[in-house]
Amino acid sequence: xxxxxDYGVGNLFSLRSSLKSLGVEAKLVSNPExxxxxxxxxxxxxxxxxxxxxxxxxxxxxxxxKEEAGAGKPILGICLGMQLLLxxxxxxxVYEGLGLIKGEVRPISEVIPEGLKIPHIGWNGLKFKPHxxxxxxxxxxxxYFVHSFSAQNCPSVxxxxxxxxxxxxxxxxxxxxxxQFHPEKSGAVGLAILKSFCEI
Amino acid sequence: MLRKRxxxxxxxxxxxxxxxxxxxxxxxxxxxxxxxDFYSKCxxxxxxxxxxxxxxxxxxxxxxxxxxxxxxxxxxxxxxxxIRTLDDFDRVLKCxxxxxxxxxxxxxxxxxxxxxxxxxxxxxxxxxADVARKDGGYRVFGRGGRDDTGIDAEEWxxxxxxxxxxxxxxxxxxxxxxxxxxxxxxxxxxxxSVPVPVIASGGxxxxxxxxxxxxxxxxxxxxxxxxxxxxxxxxxxxxxxALAENxxxxxx
Numbered sequence: 001x002x003x004x005x006d007y008g009v010g011n012l013f014s015l016r017s018s019l020k021s022l023g024v025e026a027k028l029v030s031n032p033e034x035x036x037x038x039x040x041x042x043x044x045x046x047x048x049x050x051x052x053x054x055x056x057x058x059x060x061x062x063x064x065x066k067e068e069a070g071a072g073k074p075i076l077g078i079c080l081g082m083q084l085l086l087x088x089x090x091x092x093x094v095y096e097g098l099g100l101i102k103g104e105v106r107p108i109s110e111v112i113p114e115g116l117k118i119p120h121i122g123w124n125g126l127k128f129k130p131h132x133x134x135x136x137x138x139x140x141x142x143x144y145f146v147h148s149f150s151a152q153n154c155p156s157v158x159x160x161x162x163x164x165x166x167x168x169x170x171x172x173x174x175x176x177x178x179x180q181f182h183p184e185k186s187g188a189v190g191l192a193i194l195k196s197f198c199e200i
Numbered sequence: 201m202l203r204k205r206x207x208x209x210x211x212x213x214x215x216x217x218x219x220x221x222x223x224x225x226x227x228x229x230x231x232x233x234x235x236x237d238f239y240s241k242c243x244x245x246x247x248x249x250x251x252x253x254x255x256x257x258x259x260x261x262x263x264x265x266x267x268x269x270x271x272x273x274x275x276x277x278x279x280x281x282x283i284r285t286l287d288d289f290d291r292v293l294k295c296x297x298x299x300x301x302x303x304x305x306x307x308x309x310x311x312x313x314x315x316x317x318x319x320x321x322x323x324x325x326x327x328x329a330d331v332a333r334k335d336g337g338y339r340v341f342g343r344g345g346r347d348d349t350g351i352d353a354e355e356w357x358x359x360x361x362x363x364x365x366x367x368x369x370x371x372x373x374x375x376x377x378x379x380x381x382x383x384x385x386x387x388x389x390x391x392x393s394v395p396v397p398v399i400a401s402g403g404x405x406x407x408x409x410x411x412x413x414x415x416x417x418x419x420x421x422x423x424x425x426x427x428x429x430x431x432x433x434x435x436x437x438x439x440x441x442a443l444a445e446n447x448x449x450x451x452x
Contacts, residue, residue: 011296011298014274014296017271017272021274121202121323122202122245123203123205163202187275190274
């Protein structure tokens with residue numbers, strides 16, 4: 001069973017529908033026990049980092065996610081969910097993340113030239129290193145981004161997108177994977193990535 | 201590099217797609233779910249749905265259409281029409297919309313954009329401005345282009361962005377449905393210094409109109425059109441190939 005960690009932020013309709021279209025039944029899960037029962041976990045999210053951490057702690061899923069990651073379960077963070085995998089975020093304060101992936105979440109304004117629009121919204125091409133989640137897509141394939149913060153000082157970047165600078169588009173350390181873009185909104189390419197994650 | 205987006209717009213009334221010329225004389229042309237799926241497969245980068253029903257039954261049909269689209273089409277979906285309160289935002293976001301576009305609702309309630317941006321994030325709030333030339337200036341129109349609000353368009357767009365709108369759709373009433381090209385002059389006058397993505401709407405009649413748009417105004421992020429796509433006067437794969445040949449970055 002694939003668990004989608006539901007901690008009350010964000011709209012999970014499209015994520016569930018996209019998995020369903022791949023024949024994957026996903027369950028919305030909001031407690032540590034059900035996270036443990038799952039085969040793999042998707043950590044979604046839109047909104048602010050601080051709120052999300054607070055809600056993950058309130059539902060006790062914060063520690064459970066760390067345990068499940070430690071036990072080797074495949075975990076995929078999407079957008080804010082990817083950012084939560086990192087050690088800390090500087091969005092509206094300094095917040096501690098799950099620390100499953102080295103690095104921090106900082107404003108993209110620190111790395112891109114002035115004059116470019118923020119957020120980075122739209123379709124951008126991926127430049128990726130070989131990784132099981134990318135096995136069915138091609139270099140340069142486009143995915144959909146919406147973000148103002150990105151993974152920085154991160155040694156575990158497995159894909160980038162060019163927006164005045166090479167922004168981290170995906171990160172991975174072992175069984176823990178994160179993508180800044182929205183695979184559930186990235187057409188056939190996004191579905192291929194989700195499908196590959198479900199086969200890990 | 202970010203790709204220029206091609207966005208078909210579907211006006212939905214009583215569960216069907218319509219498209220009016222200069223906003224009047226709508227007629228039904230297709231099933232929105234089928235059309236959305238067709239566009240997604242053709243390479244549309246995003247879809248916009250406008251709910252142009254007034255009745256409660258129509259509204260229920262619309263949310264049903266939206267749910268069915270969001271269950272089968274996995275590209276960004278923007279929804280507009282009849283959005284006046286945060287409850288309206290909630291209603292369409294729960295049915296799978298990614299962004300919500302406001303127009304008359306934001307004119308009637310000047311706090312709507314700020315409140316929506318605070319709750320759902322700026323990336324979720326799109327200001328769609330229907331604008332026409334009037335008395336030597338550019339004026340915002342409400343109610344589907346019928347009411348002159350007297351509001352200066354440049355000031356309005358600035359206000360909406362400062363309130364938290366994360367994207368601007370500029371729809372030129374003067375060129376809408378005329379198929380003589382996008383309103384380059386209006387876009388240049390009103391949107392050049394807008395710090396968020398700008399979507400040009402109104403006037404596309406042929407492939408060259410999109411090429412002209414992105415060549416003359418490289419800061420425009422997307423081109424939106426309805427009837428030329430619905431009536432297959434422009435095919436999206438051919439349009440994108442032509443844009444790519446002209447050095448304009450698109451998702452192929």
